[in-house]
Amino acid sequence: xxxxxxxxxxxxxxxxxxxxxxxxxxxxxQPVDLRIEEGEFVTLLGPSGCGKSTLLKMIAGLLAxxxxxxxRWRQPASLTESSAHRLAFVFQAPxxxxxxxxxxxxxxxxxxxxxxxxxxxxxxxxxLALVGLARFADRLPRALSGGMQMRVSIARGLVTQPQLLLMxxxxxxxxxxxxxxxxxxxxxxxxxxxxxxxxxxHSIHEAVFLSTRVVMMAARPGRVVxxxxxxxxxxxxxxxxxxxxxxxxxxxLQDSLLRASSDTTEAGA
Amino acid sequence: MAxxxxxxxxxxxxxxxxxxxxxxxxxxxxxxxxxxTGLALPPYxxxxxxxxxxxxxxxxxxxxxxxxxxxxxxxxxxxxxxxxGVLISFLFVQSRLIETALFPYAVLLQVTPIVAVAPLIIxxxxxxxxxxxxxxxxxxxxxxxxxxxLGLRSxxxxxxxxxxxxRATRWxxxxxxxxxxxxxxxxxxxxxxxxxALIGAVVAEFVAGTGGTGAGLAYxxxxxxxxxxIPRMFAALLLISLTxxxxxxAMAWLTTRALGAWHASESSHE
Numbered sequence: 413x414x415x416x417x418x419x420x421x422x423x424x425x426x427x428x429x430x431x432x433x434x435x436x437x438x439x440x441x442q443p444v445d446l447r448i449e450e451g452e453f454v455t456l457l458g459p460s461g462c463g464k465s466t467l468l469k470m471i472a473g474l475l476a477x478x479x480x481x482x483x484r485w486r487q488p489a490s491l492t493e494s495s496a497h498r499l500a501f502v503f504q505a506p507x508x509x510x511x512x513x514x515x516x517x518x519x520x521x522x523x524x525x526x527x528x529x530x531x532x533x534x535x536x537x538x539x540l541a542l543v544g545l546a547r548f549a550d551r552l553p554r555a556l557s558g559g560m561q562m563r564v565s566i567a568r569g570l571v572t573q574p575q576l577l578l579m580x581x582x583x584x585x586x587x588x589x590x591x592x593x594x595x596x597x598x599x600x601x602x603x604x605x606x607x608x609x610x611x612x613x614h615s616i617h618e619a620v621f622l623s624t625r626v627v628m629m630a631a632r633p634g635r636v637v638x639x640x641x642x643x644x645x646x647x648x649x650x651x652x653x654x655x656x657x658x659x660x661x662x663x664x665l666q667d668s669l670l671r672a673s674s675d676t677t678e679a680g681a
Numbered sequence: 682m683a684x685x686x687x688x689x690x691x692x693x694x695x696x697x698x699x700x701x702x703x704x705x706x707x708x709x710x711x712x713x714x715x716x717x718t719g720l721a722l723p724p725y726x727x728x729x730x731x732x733x734x735x736x737x738x739x740x741x742x743x744x745x746x747x748x749x750x751x752x753x754x755x756x757x758x759x760x761x762x763x764x765x766g767v768l769i770s771f772l773f774v775q776s777r778l779i780e781t782a783l784f785p786y787a788v789l790l791q792v793t794p795i796v797a798v799a800p801l802i803i804x805x806x807x808x809x810x811x812x813x814x815x816x817x818x819x820x821x822x823x824x825x826x827x828x829x830x831l832g833l834r835s836x837x838x839x840x841x842x843x844x845x846x847x848r849a850t851r852w853x854x855x856x857x858x859x860x861x862x863x864x865x866x867x868x869x870x871x872x873x874x875x876x877x878a879l880i881g882a883v884v885a886e887f888v889a890g891t892g893g894t895g896a897g898l899a900y901x902x903x904x905x906x907x908x909x910x911i912p913r914m915f916a917a918l919l920l921i922s923l924t925x926x927x928x929x930x931a932m933a934w935l936t937t938r939a940l941g942a943w944h945a946s947e948s949s950h951e
Contacts (some may be wrong), residue, residue: 472846473846474842474845474846491845491846491848499846501842501843501846503839503842503843504839505839507837507839507840507843509840509857509858509861511861511864511940512861520843520847520857521847523857524844524847524848524849524853524857525847525848
């Protein structure tokens with residue numbers, strides 16, 4: 413512990429040789445070692461079946477590794493362990509309660525935790541303002557567009573004032589224009605709230621645009637292939653997306669992905 | 682007469698839903714009346730709709746009383762089936778073991794024809810009303826159990842994970858997630874069961890065959906049949922059908938009231 417205080421920032425997440433094999437023998441994820449520092453924006457990038465969602469769920473404590481350990485702020489990641497460091501999970505689908513208003517959906521984690529009504533209401537107002545949905549508090553989810561529903565989901569994540577935000581392909585189902593807008597908004601929130609974000613995506617461009625670090629994964633068997641640092645200052649604008657550096661990063665990731673897939677083909681042959 | 686902004690009257694779904702079946706009814710009744718008059722069918726074989734209506738009014742005293750009896754049995758059985766069915770569903774979702782152990786018996790209850798069981802129940806239970814309520818409730822029970830159980834289990838798995846991640850208690854998950862998710866299924870079960878309760882009540886009355894003051898519509902049909910009072914038989918039948926339609930409509934209304942705002946099956950045809 414002393415060692416950390418001296419130099420580097422504290423690790424928000426430590427994945428120590430964690431792997432996932434299902435009882436039927438399916439190997440979802442080969443042993444992974446990954447250390448995520450506080451304040452990082454790490455993207456898990458890879459094709460479907462590479463175990464990126466599995467890894468994210470292990471970090472969330474939703475899945476237990478079949479071997480190895482996953483720590484969050486040095487505590488084992490589990491659902492029962494209560495920790496001073498809060499975490500929020502945003503699913504691929506908005507995952508809202510269709511019978512409850514936007515406001516009630518965002519207040520859900522506070523209600524479950526027994527936060528007093530007045531304080532909860534105030535925090536819901538703040539969270540909705542952060543994602544630009546203050547005017548839609550009383551609507552039902554089905555009255556909103558897909559992108560707006562995703563914003564509600566993010567507001568529900570932010571309302572607990574988490575330190576760690578885990579996102580499982582949150583914008584995968586949205587159109588590209590909406591996705592760019594939400595990506596930019598997410599970066600602004602990340603910077604303003606000093607969050608640590610672990611973000612799962614299968615889009616190379618999204619990964620390059622968002623991340624401080626990209627963890628490249630490959631499928632069959634699911635594994636981590638390489639890690640790339642995206643050394644580009646924030647705030648990142650739309651200009652970054654058309655810059656030569658951006659193309660270079662994207663190219664690197666693309667090549668790495670191709671190499672990883674060709675390995676698999678040879679192994680399978 | 683409708684303003685230019687509104688749809689023409691006959692194009693409005695709401696109006697269509699009343700007008701079109703209404704037209705069919707008028708045609709059918711006209712054909713019926715025409716056949717009876719044209720072929721000079723005697724009323725002890727097929728009464729004309731007009732005669733049926735007249736009988737309904739002249740014989741209202743016994744028929745109305747019988748309607749009340751049948752209604753009472755139906756409603757009591759329906760309420761009992763709903764309460765018991767929901768309780769059993771809650772029991773089932775508490776553990777797979779309980780469901781696995783007991784579900785075959787719920788099916789057994791459903792597939793055994795009530796006509797075959799009713800005589801036993803009527804022998805065992807002294808009070809005729811109670812025995813008939815039990816018969817009807819048995820018929821109406823299964824859809825409530827199966828639909829509500831299915832509903833309580835039909836939770837968005839991600840939403841369930843979300844509740845787990847937020848350390849929701851069993852009670853919180855039940856009240857905030859399981860019950861709201863189950864409501865559309867539950868109301869679907871209610872709709873089926875309301876009709877079944879009526880069928881059960883009529884079958885039980887047939888089997889029980891009780892006369893006197895506690896005689897329901899089925900008994901009226903039986904008696905009218907014995908006396909070849911076919912117009913009264915038709916009038917009683919009409920009352921049973923109308924009761925079924927009214928029950929169904931009441932359930933549909935209740936469903937819309939309870940779910941209208943959010944559930945897709947209710948709001949897609951607004």
